[in-house]
Amino acid sequence: MTAADWDPRALPSLDGRTVVVTGGNAGIGYFVSEQLASAGAHVVIAARSAEKARLAIDSIRSRYPDAELAHVPLDLTSLASVRRAAEELAAFRPLHGLVNNAGRVVASRRRLETEDGFELTVGGNFLGHFALTTLLFPALAPEGRVVGLGSDSTRMVKLEPANLWSEGRYDAFRAYAYSKHAVTGFQLELARRLAAAGDSRRSLLAHPGWATSAYAARRPGITDRDPWRGRLFEAATGWVGQGKDRGAWPVVRAVADPDAANGMYFGPRRELAGRPVPTRPVASAASPEFGTWLWADAEEKTGIRFPV
Ligand SMILES: NC(=O)c1ccc[n+]([C@@H]2O[C@H](COP(=O)([O-])OP(=O)(O)OC[C@H]3O[C@@H](n4cnc5c(N)ncnc54)[C@H](OP(=O)(O)O)[C@@H]3O)[C@@H](O)[C@H]2O)c1
Numbered sequence: 589m590t591a592a593d594w595d596p597r598a599l600p601s602l603d604g605r606t607v608v609v610t611g612g613n614a615g616i617g618y619f620v621s622e623q624l625a626s627a628g629a630h631v632v633i634a635a636r637s638a639e640k641a642r643l644a645i646d647s648i649r650s651r652y653p654d655a656e657l658a659h660v661p662l663d664l665t666s667l668a669s670v671r672r673a674a675e676e677l678a679a680f681r682p683l684h685g686l687v688n689n690a691g692r693v694v695a696s697r698r699r700l701e702t703e704d705g706f707e708l709t710v711g712g713n714f715l716g717h718f719a720l721t722t723l724l725f726p727a728l729a730p731e732g733r734v735v736g737l738g739s740d741s742t743r744m745v746k747l748e749p750a751n752l753w754s755e756g757r758y759d760a761f762r763a764y765a766y767s768k769h770a771v772t773g774f775q776l777e778l779a780r781r782l783a784a785a786g787d788s789r790r791s792l793l794a795h796p797g798w799a800t801s802a803y804a805a806r807r808p809g810i811t812d813r814d815p816w817r818g819r820l821f822e823a824a825t826g827w828v829g830q831g832k833d834r835g836a837w838p839v840v841r842a843v844a845d846p847d848a849a850n851g852m853y854f855g856p857r858r859e860l861a862g863r864p865v866p867t868r869p870v871a872s873a874a875s876p877e878f879g880t881w882l883w884a885d886a887e888e889k890t891g892i893r894f895p896v
Contacts, residue, residue, distance in 0.1 A: 592865055596837040599844050602629035606680050607843060608724070609633055610662060610717065611690025613640040616737075616796050618810050619836035620687055622648045624843060625655040632680055634662035634673055634720075635690075643809045664690055664716025665702040667890060674723035682729035685843045688717040688736045691767065699758035706889060707753045709760070713767035718774055718886040722894045730788045735842040736775035738795040738853065738869060740860070741765035747872040749881060769873040770882060776869065777879030779851035781896045790850040792842040793869065797856035798828060799835025830861040838864035 607624050611617035612633030621631045625648050635641045641659035648655050658680070662673035677683070691713040694700060702711035721734055728734070745765030750756075752770060754763050771793075778791035802821045804811040811832065838854035841864040848854070855867035872878065887893055 594841055594845055594864065596623070596840055596864060599623065599627035599840065600846065602627040602844060604628075605684040606630040606632065606682070607685035607687060608660075608677055608680070608683060609687045609689055610664065610720070611635060612687075613637065613644040614810060615801065616799055616832045616835045616839065617687070617689040618644050618647075618807065619804070619833045620689060620839045620843075621657075622651070622807075623836055623840045624685075625657060626652055627844065629685075630656035630658075630680075632658045632660055632677060634660050634677065636661065636663040636669075647807050647810055662690075662720070664720070665708060665712040667702075667704050667716075667719055670716055670719045671723065674720055677724055678727040681727035682732070683724065683727050684729050684732050686721060686724055686728065686732075686734045687839060687843060688721065688734065688771070689839065690717075691737055691771075693764040694760055696760060699754055699763075704889075707755075707758075707763060709763040710753060710767040710770055713764070714770035714774065715886060715889060717771065719890045719892055721778070722890070722892045725789075725895050728789055731790065733790045733792055733843055733848070734775070734778065735792050735794055735839060736771045737768075737839065738772045738775075738793045738855075739765070739768040740795060740797070742768050742772060742870045742873055747870075747878070749878060752882075752885075769870070769878075772869045772873035773875075773878045773882045774886070776851060776874050777876070777883050778896075780876065780879065781894075782850055785896050787896055790848070792848055792851070793853040794838035794842040794864070795853075795855045795867070796832070796835030796838060797830060797858075797860040797862070799830055799832045801832055803829060803834075804831030805833045828860045830856065834861070840864075
């Protein structure tokens with residue numbers, strides 16, 4: 589099968605593989621977890637709510653009764669929580685995948701901060717994942733993969749590294765786009781470092797296009813699609829978007845495609861929707877200068893040194 593025609597509905601067997609999915613309780617992360625579990629992977633959902641994780645696990649088991657699933661508590665906006673989660677997650681070693689999926693646009697006009705005093709959006713979406721990846725890296729198997737979630741918002745908002753932490757001015761969507769520039773810069777810098785060290789582990793990126801619950805397959809308690817409103821919405825906008833079940837495809841490809849090489853980035857064929865194909869990051873986030881600066885900044889802020 590060539591890189592262009594990879595079929596997300598015919599996954600290779602993932603028996604014997606263990607994959608951690610942050611935010612695997614909801615949205616795209618839920619469908620990533622369900623699709624990986626359907627192919628036999630042992631999926632560990634790292635999520636802040638035990639109740640929501642339980643709903644997700646029950647939902648996956650109702651479709652795949654033999655699925656191996658677990659929950660580990662994780663709040664990415666607290667470095668103490670990330671440290672506790674990394675310790676618990678390391679018990680599942682060897683890990684074959686770490687999907688850094690969790691992320692959000694913070695719905696506030698005011699700049700908010702994480703428990704550790706960093707701007708909340710970049711602090712949770714990027715810095716929390718940087719810390720988690722760093723601490724869990726020794727538990728990652730040879731050829732294991734770390735997959736970060738990029739976003740088209742990086743094409744809409746120009747990166748200004750000096751304002752990454754919104755210390756000058758704050759705007760919720762800009763902060764979100766910055767967090768995705770940072771995730772992109774981190775994953776690509778990790779890919780460069782792994783390649784330079786001759787390490788067989790891989791760092792990849794995926795973005796879901798525009799993926800909404802309104803189009804997604806119904807999963808009670810997780811994506812409660814209203815059948816009529818969902819259909820109307822889909823009829824009006826379906827050519828530019830897709831359900832979160834399909835939004836999960838590029839992520840699942842990054843984890844499961846045997847040919848997905850270190851440094852690759854997957855996204856939907858039609859940019860906002862479609863089958864998962866290789867794509868390109870924005871140049872500013874991909875630059876080695878940004879990657880090197882970001883890495884040093886993240887190590888200083890977290891006080892955690894990366895092992896490669
Ligand atoms: N949907 C899109 O069109 C789109 C486009 C580009 C990129 N993305 C990226 O795709 C990823 C998933 O998005 P989505 O649309 O599936 O979002 P979603 O439905 O809102 O789900 C977000 C997930 O992240 C978790 N989360 C948020 N803050 C967290 C924290 N501090 N600690 C731990 N978990 C946390 C949420 O947990 P709770 O349930 O506890 O809140 C939830 O599981 C994100 O990284 C997003 O930036 C999405």
